[in-house]
Amino acid sequence: MIENQKNYLTYPKGIMSWLLTLDHKRIGLMYLFGGLAFFFLGGLLALGMRLELAAPGNDFMSNDTYNNVYTLHGAIMVFLFIIPAIPGALGNILLPLMLGAKDVAFPRLNLASFYLYTLGALFTIYTIIAGGVDTGWTFYTPYSTTSTSNVIPMTMGIFIIGFSSILTGLNFIATIHKMRIPGLTWYKLPLFVWALYGTSLVQITATPVIAITMVLLILERLLGIGIFDPALGGDPVLYQHFFWFYSHPAVYIMILPAFGIVSEIIPVHSRKKIWGYKFIAFSTLSIAFIGFLVWGHHMFTSGQSVFSQIVFSFITYFVGIPTGVKIFSWILTMYRGQVSFTPPMLYALSFLFLFTIGGLTGIFLGAVALDIHLHDTYFVVAHFHYVMQGGTIVAFLGGLHHWWPKSMGTMYNQTVANICCLGVFLGFNGTFFPQFLLGLRGMPRRYATYDPQYADLHNYSSFWSAILGLSIFIAIMNLLWSLRKNNKLDPGTNPWGAMTLEWTHTTSPPHPHNFEEEPVLEHGPYDYDKVIVEPTFKK
Amino acid sequence: MDRLTEYLFPKQVSTFAADIDNLFYFIFYSSIVLFAIVVFGMLYLAIKYRFKKGDDIRLTSSKDHNNILESLFFIVPLILVSITFVWGIRSYLKMIIVPDDAIEIKVTGQSWFWTFDYPDGGTTLNEFVVPSNQPIKIILSSKDVLHSFFIPVMRSKMDCLPNRYNIMWFEAQQEGVYDIFCAEYCGTGHSQMGAKVVVMKPAQYEAWVAELGSDDENIPLDELGAKLYTKKACNTCHTLDGSALVGPSYLQTSQMWGQERVFDDGSSTVIDDNYIRSSILEPQTQIVAGYQGVMPTYQGLLNDRELDALIAFLKSLEKDSQI
Numbered sequence: 001m002i003e004n005q006k007n008y009l010t011y012p013k014g015i016m017s018w019l020l021t022l023d024h025k026r027i028g029l030m031y032l033f034g035g036l037a038f039f040f041l042g043g044l045l046a047l048g049m050r051l052e053l054a055a056p057g058n059d060f061m062s063n064d065t066y067n068n069v070y071t072l073h074g075a076i077m078v079f080l081f082i083i084p085a086i087p088g089a090l091g092n093i094l095l096p097l098m099l100g101a102k103d104v105a106f107p108r109l110n111l112a113s114f115y116l117y118t119l120g121a122l123f124t125i126y127t128i129i130a131g132g133v134d135t136g137w138t139f140y141t142p143y144s145t146t147s148t149s150n151v152i153p154m155t156m157g158i159f160i161i162g163f164s165s166i167l168t169g170l171n172f173i174a175t176i177h178k179m180r181i182p183g184l185t186w187y188k189l190p191l192f193v194w195a196l197y198g199t200s201l202v203q204i205t206a207t208p209v210i211a212i213t214m215v216l217l218i219l220e221r222l223l224g225i226g227i228f229d230p231a232l233g234g235d236p237v238l239y240q241h242f243f244w245f246y247s248h249p250a251v252y253i254m255i256l257p258a259f260g261i262v263s264e265i266i267p268v269h270s271r272k273k274i275w276g277y278k279f280i281a282f283s284t285l286s287i288a289f290i291g292f293l294v295w296g297h298h299m300f301t302s303g304q305s306v307f308s309q310i311v312f313s314f315i316t317y318f319v320g321i322p323t324g325v326k327i328f329s330w331i332l333t334m335y336r337g338q339v340s341f342t343p344p345m346l347y348a349l350s351f352l353f354l355f356t357i358g359g360l361t362g363i364f365l366g367a368v369a370l371d372i373h374l375h376d377t378y379f380v381v382a383h384f385h386y387v388m389q390g391g392t393i394v395a396f397l398g399g400l401h402h403w404w405p406k407s408m409g410t411m412y413n414q415t416v417a418n419i420c421c422l423g424v425f426l427g428f429n430g431t432f433f434p435q436f437l438l439g440l441r442g443m444p445r446r447y448a449t450y451d452p453q454y455a456d457l458h459n460y461s462s463f464w465s466a467i468l469g470l471s472i473f474i475a476i477m478n479l480l481w482s483l484r485k486n487n488k489l490d491p492g493t494n495p496w497g498a499m500t501l502e503w504t505h506t507t508s509p510p511h512p513h514n515f516e517e518e519p520v521l522e523h524g525p526y527d528y529d530k531v532i533v534e535p536t537f538k539k
Numbered sequence: 540m541d542r543l544t545e546y547l548f549p550k551q552v553s554t555f556a557a558d559i560d561n562l563f564y565f566i567f568y569s570s571i572v573l574f575a576i577v578v579f580g581m582l583y584l585a586i587k588y589r590f591k592k593g594d595d596i597r598l599t600s601s602k603d604h605n606n607i608l609e610s611l612f613f614i615v616p617l618i619l620v621s622i623t624f625v626w627g628i629r630s631y632l633k634m635i636i637v638p639d640d641a642i643e644i645k646v647t648g649q650s651w652f653w654t655f656d657y658p659d660g661g662t663t664l665n666e667f668v669v670p671s672n673q674p675i676k677i678i679l680s681s682k683d684v685l686h687s688f689f690i691p692v693m694r695s696k697m698d699c700l701p702n703r704y705n706i707m708w709f710e711a712q713q714e715g716v717y718d719i720f721c722a723e724y725c726g727t728g729h730s731q732m733g734a735k736v737v738v739m740k741p742a743q744y745e746a747w748v749a750e751l752g753s754d755d756e757n758i759p760l761d762e763l764g765a766k767l768y769t770k771k772a773c774n775t776c777h778t779l780d781g782s783a784l785v786g787p788s789y790l791q792t793s794q795m796w797g798q799e800r801v802f803d804d805g806s807s808t809v810i811d812d813n814y815i816r817s818s819i820l821e822p823q824t825q826i827v828a829g830y831q832g833v834m835p836t837y838q839g840l841l842n843d844r845e846l847d848a849l850i851a852f853l854k855s856l857e858k859d860s861q862i
Contacts (some may be wrong), residue, residue: 370627
């Protein structure tokens with residue numbers, strides 16, 4: 001074993017070498033720890049909400065406090081954790097490695113994206129210190145133009161983070177087009193790369209719309225120009241169109257990378273060629289495209305025209321079809337494979353279970369007549385948590401466990417990781433499944449207090465949220481604990497027997513320049529029918 | 540209603556409620572079948588092809604497509620969502636085409652209460668009285684931010700906008716008192732912005748409407764105050780028995796007459812007629828310590844005689860409690 005071998009974690013040394021690094025892996029790690037810090041904060045806020053909702057009255061916080069807490073929970077989770085976390089952290093670390101490249105196409109731009117994210121995060125922290133914001137993460141006008149809370153710093157933060165998102169998307173698209181090694185054609189790309197490509201396309205096309213919307217909102221508050229506030233001659237429904245024109249595609253910015261992670265985990269841990277490669281690749285692009293045409297389904301009770309209602313309902317179902325194809329393909333991948341129940345695989349199987357519920361409940365909400373009853377109730381809250389947390393965050397945790405030995409060169413305790421995965425699965429269902437029932441019975445969302453008829457289900461949901469929170473916390477602590485001294489793996493480790501370039505052609509953790517020499521492509525990403533790659537796992 | 544519907548949904552009171560619940564069941568049972576295929580397929584394959592201790596790592600099957608199976612992935616969901624779409628739109632059209640003989644009632648949302656204006660004059664706050672078996676057309680608007688008028692038992696909901704009117708309708712088939720919620724976030728008092736819909740037999744409704752418009756001039760002030768206490772929805776937040784709800788009890792205020800009351804900013808004032816008047820008209824200026832400033836202003840909703848009546852009624856409570 002070569003003790004003094006260079007890797008990107010230890011070479012070069014010094015704090016400045018991290019702050020000014022152009023290495024995509026180091027930038028990815030900084031995104032990862034930034035994202036995890038906000039995940040922790042957002043999670044604490046969520047537990048605070050569940051504590052307040054455990055009983056009907058104002059038992060733990062006042063209405064105003066609750067409104068601040070739920071707004072910050074939503075804004076932090078969406079804009080500071082989920083949107084940047086997978087592309088910014090796992091995408092940055094893995095994309096060039098998967099392409100056999102030395103770095104992304106524009107390393108300096110990549111560092112600039114990270115600092116824009118940091119600046120946006122500082123605005124958010126300022127918002128919290130200055131007393132919070134109470135408009136909901138959707139900032140609906142005219143409430144957001146008249147609220148006395150810190151709307152401007154929060155929306156300014158989102159505006160800045162938007163640029164980070166656009167620049168990362170731009171960088172990734174250029175990288176995928178131009179930095180592949182010879183022979184790595186589009187159909188030989190790992191599906192995680194396809195997913196990042198779809199995500200990046202949405203990021204660069206949709207994000208400018210939220211940026212300009214936030215600017216208009218800030219200008220309306222500062223200068224009193226009438227765009228959204230009817231008292232000034234504006235139109236609040238126009239705001240909703242602008243907002244959802246970004247925020248619906250943003251759902252796919254959040255979920256497509258998760259699809260990519262699951263497309264990597266399942267073939268590797270089943271040691272089996274992926275089912276329907278081209279279906280999965282093209283369904284990613286078609287979801288990214290159709291996702292732009294369905295924003296009106298967030299506005300079924302806003303009073304838009306009957307014709308719009310019908311068209312938006314119709315197109316909404318076409319997102320469901322390619323998504324269904326993906327789910328069936330992932331399941332069939334296990335057919336005649338060798339399935340190992342490792343922590344990443346358990347997370348991927350949990351993802352399939354939870355995301356299927358999230359997707360199917362979207363069909364209920366797409367039917368206009370039924371949505372009118374369910375709109376803005378806990379049914380919607382449960383639906384998007386099944387997609388965002390049960391889907392994206394569970395896949396993200398799976399991805400972290402899958403690539404942790406690769407990026408950190410250490411192995412966590414796998415038994416603890418499996419138990420935590422079970423805890424997340426049970427805790428998640430216990431927390432959010434009762435919320436479907438609450439919604440059907442008419443419990444509106446964003447309520448600090450509620451009618452006692454809903455108390456039992458809320459109480460049950462709150463109890464399980466504690467288990468969910470604790471499981472995620474221990475799962476991440478288990479990962480961090482592996483970083484203790486004298487726990488290094490052999491640099492040749494490939495614990496899952498994966499065959500994409502980041503596993504077969506470089507060390508764990510990788511060399512500062514990724515590869516000692518330009519890799520030569522020997523096989524496709526999932527050729528488990530042609531090549532045997534032995535799992536290697538040594539201390 | 541069968542037991543499952545009773546468990547899952549609020550009562551089916553409007554004419555279209557059963558149809559919407561049936562649409563729910565169609566999607567629900569189709570989803571259960573698809574979900575069962577996904578979960579059992581997943582568990583079956585994962586367990587059947589699991590990697591056992593002692594197994595050799597070998598080359599696995601190159602099977603990665605099956606045209607018939609993949610066509611089914613497209614066709615079956617496509618058929619199911621097509622039915623859902625058509626059903627969803629058909630039911631929706633029933634919900635928006637208002638019958639010609641509907642009674643028109645104007646509903647206004649305002650932070651944080653509901654005002655109902657009836658066709659023959661008369662207004663109620665937070666109490667929406669309608670006759671059964673008669674279509675009701677609701678014209679919605681808001682006086683400030685967005686609100687959303689939601690009656691779960693009617694399966695109906697519509698946003699209230701400050702700059703234009705939205706329309707919804709329903710026909711109630713069962714008498715009773717049911718919940719109304721605000722479903723669009725509107726600030727501090729959002730979760731308290733509830734109301735009740737009272738469905739009466741048509742004859743009873745006629746009598747109620749006749750009384751609504753009747754002259755209040757000739758009754759004594761404290762009796763008028765007692766009427767206004769329920770009619771203007773004071774009772775949703777203030778009790779008469781000394782217990783605290785969202786706001787302090789009238790009885791407590793009455794018993795403290797002439798004494799100091801402490802506010803949340805540390806200041807205090809003596810409880811007298813002027814204090815009560817300003818608390819009704821400008822409730823946000825002095826908030827009693829221990830409570831939240833969620834009360835809306837009643838400026839323009841009560842005339843001078845009505846204000847006098849409420850003050851007289853409040854003062855009378857303490858005397859009554861001593862008897």
